[in-house]
Amino acid sequence: MIFKVYFQEQANEVPVREKTKTVFVEAGSEKEVRTKLIDRAINIEYIQKVEKAFLEYEQQNEDFKVLEI
Template sequence: MIYKVYYQEDMKRNPKREDTHALYLEAPTEVEARALVEAHTDHNIEFIEAIEGDTLAYEQKDPNYKLTEFTE
């Protein structure tokens, strides 16, 4: 499953919509997607959403779409 993870780069500041970023990640479950991001970054995760079907196809058309892969 592909997940879109909305996050703030800094955990010390209050979240602001203008500073929200997103990354795309493949993981078996939302819980595992969260664990991967938490283990490999200092990001403040706001929201994680599963994307598939037409939504995934739409996101993949964006030139900034890129699956993030973390190495152990």
């Protein structure tokens, strides 16, 4: 499964929409995504499962890239 992770680059940073970044991660569950990203100093706001039409839409974006962790 592929998950879209919304995050702030600083772990102690309050979430602000304009500073939110996203990354795609392949994992079996949301818990596995958090485990894979635990060593990064980021503030995870939300993890969203991406599938079917939503995944196809995201793949059309030239910046679409799944993190290899």
